[in-house]
Amino acid sequence: MSIRYPYVLLTKLMGLPRYIWLHRAMLLLLILTVVVFVILVKLGLWQMDRAAEKTELLAQMEARQSAAALNPEQLIAELAKGGVTGYRLEVQASPVNPQIWLLDNQVYQGQVGYLAFQLLQITSENQTNHREQPWLLLELGFIAAKSHRDALPEVSPIVGELALTGRLYQKQINPLSHHLLAEPFTTEQGERIRFQNLNLPEMAQMLGHPILPAVLQPDALPQLQPAQALPHPWQPFPLSAQKHWGYALQWFAMATVFAGLMGRQAMKYLKKSRQRHRADKEATKTE
Template sequence: MKSALPRLNMMKSSSSTKTNLNNNIPVMGAPKRLVSWSTIFVTCLTVLVFSILVKLGFWQLSRAEEKQAWQQELNERQNAEPLSFAQLIGLPIGARLTGYRLKVDVSPINTQIILLDNQVYQGTVGYLAYQAVQVKQGTPLLLVELGFVAGTMDRRQLPMVAPITSTQSLHGKLYQKSTNPLSEHLLAEPGNPLRVQNLNLTELGQLLQQEFAPAVLQPDRLLGNTLPRPWQPIPLGAQKHQGYALQWFSMAGAFLLLMLYLLIIKKKKTKKPN
């Protein structure tokens, strides 16, 4: 037994024995991460952006449905019997009046022309001209659209528009200009013609010290007036919104395919031996 101890000590002290013992001992290190933080970030970013693009596409589709319903309502209003002026001013405040037809006899109160700035018709920049007329004494005035007139290169020179000068019977469509939340004030430049930046009937009434009916009349015809009167109650139709929806969905699909491609390339690179 004693003779075996020195032999065992010699085996432990030999370099070859130490090497074999060390090789047999497993090396304990940090566990290898299955998914890197960069992959998690890219995945989360892909899901977020893809979801936003798809949501925008569905929002455009919902807008298209709204425009289709609004167009159908406009068609029904166009085919209905015209309103009287008493019916017009008796409608609830804030009611959407665009598309109703109106039949009235009007008389001019003066020759003041109002020009709505920054209008475009068939690629030409200009103004929509208006004039305030009276239907009946003691009632609000009615703003009548005279038509589109082209502007000039010199903004100091305003176009001249022939006003309504006699009593006449008018038939036409009513409309309300949509308000721009970024710029809805009248911003009038005094004179005749009176140039304004927005058709704010409330502020126009305050400026002229008159009360106006809540909608503008676009007559089918005016005596002695040949100016074009463009009718565009819906700035963007349903087809436009459907086209925008297709663009958003296409962008979402293209973005998803691109990110999947990048993830596949990155995975292949990590699998390559060093």
Template sequence: MNTSNETKTNLTMKGVVTGNPFYSVSVSRVLLVIITLVVFSLLVKLGLWQLSRASFKQEWQSTLLERQQQQALSYEALLAIVKSSEASTTSQPEARLLTGYRLSISAKPANNMMLLLDNQVYQGQVGYLAYQVFEITPEQPWVLVELGFVPASKDRRILPELTPLKNAYYKLVGRIYQKQPNPLSDQLDAEQSADTPIRFQNMNIPALTDLLGHDLAPIVLQPDNVPNYHLPQPWVPIPLSAQKHQGYALQWFTMAAVFLGLMGWIAFRQYRR
């Protein structure tokens, strides 16, 4: 059947689509939809990741409390746990840490060398964490013992004056911790001069082992009390708490909702035009 020009005009005026149905969809609108979906999905995913970290931190806090209530380990038992943790393949790096276990040792200072971990903050004051290495037996790895927090001088060239513990056996009982490596900078960067403590930037046990020339256990002991020392001992086993992760998750979800609302408003204005 032949179709007249008048019939074609009438069909077009009545809204019948006879061409490409996607002709009226502009490229900008397609890009707007794609960008909205991608950014919104990313923001939601970040929020869900923060919630998963919060859940893990709650479990990690429970693990720390459980370890604190356990009997103090002997040095041999600790070395066995160290060996098993190094063979662990868990995906969560914190789960391989030995932080929170209690340790009881009878040890003496391996030497008179004092160590200072730089860029530490305690109660709003910048300073150092002071350490001294201890020997249990000549064949076993040395242990790094924390003496406490020391405020820093305004002049970085002036280091704190610390008296090393005398060469005698001490009964040291306390909790141990391990620091996660800094992904941006984990180099030791030790500064050493005659008759002054060694100042270093990161807790890098392998590098300290090379510097001292003797094996070090991959942990730090924070004794309940240090003989002849009364320095504060900060304890921050979880740098970022579960509550902070939950707060960050709320921020990501809020940003996702605001972004979706904004893009919806832009799409509505384009539709009206």
């Protein structure tokens, strides 16, 4: 009996009405529809969560900007707690060297160019050992690229000690591309380093000196004339909360359209399947 059982079961299955076997395609279509629909809805819900998170971060950043400016010691304390994007900073500092760092592939008001930076040594009464004191990266501003890629734009470095006030920001890590990828160049103005991602730990490793994990965007650079001042694009987050809401709406719309299209196809298939089943019944009666 144990040997014949599989053959008996197979015979019973083969004896099922033919229209049930035709519905296997319908079942596969239903499974595919549910899986894709669930994925699209989950993507929409994820964008809604990102929008809520961005709204909370923007509110937090506005509160930070309205608070009193930090000093270097308070900055280090806040960095130990977490992020500092949006805080203001007042600092006395001087350039480490005239070396200019150029962040590649930046776009500002339709122009492609670079975001220029320079490293600063913070002047602090409490810290006398400058060898161990972290440097601070200063944003000089955006400058358009030249027509030839090997021709770097001319950026005037700042010199001497100066008092600065500005906003702090920390770039979010892009998991697809986050390495520094530095390219040193020697120009008539001095040494320039073009790099692809604002990776401060890798920059510190390259220079052999610690760098604070935040960038200072100054309100103004006192040494530069208004004609020489570069614009400072302020974009602490790659996408705003409104864009995340828009993306969520798009995913939900795609889920609705997809479900409608697949439902329409299913109705057509069911109609054809019923017509075929009726035709088979009539053919059987005729025989």
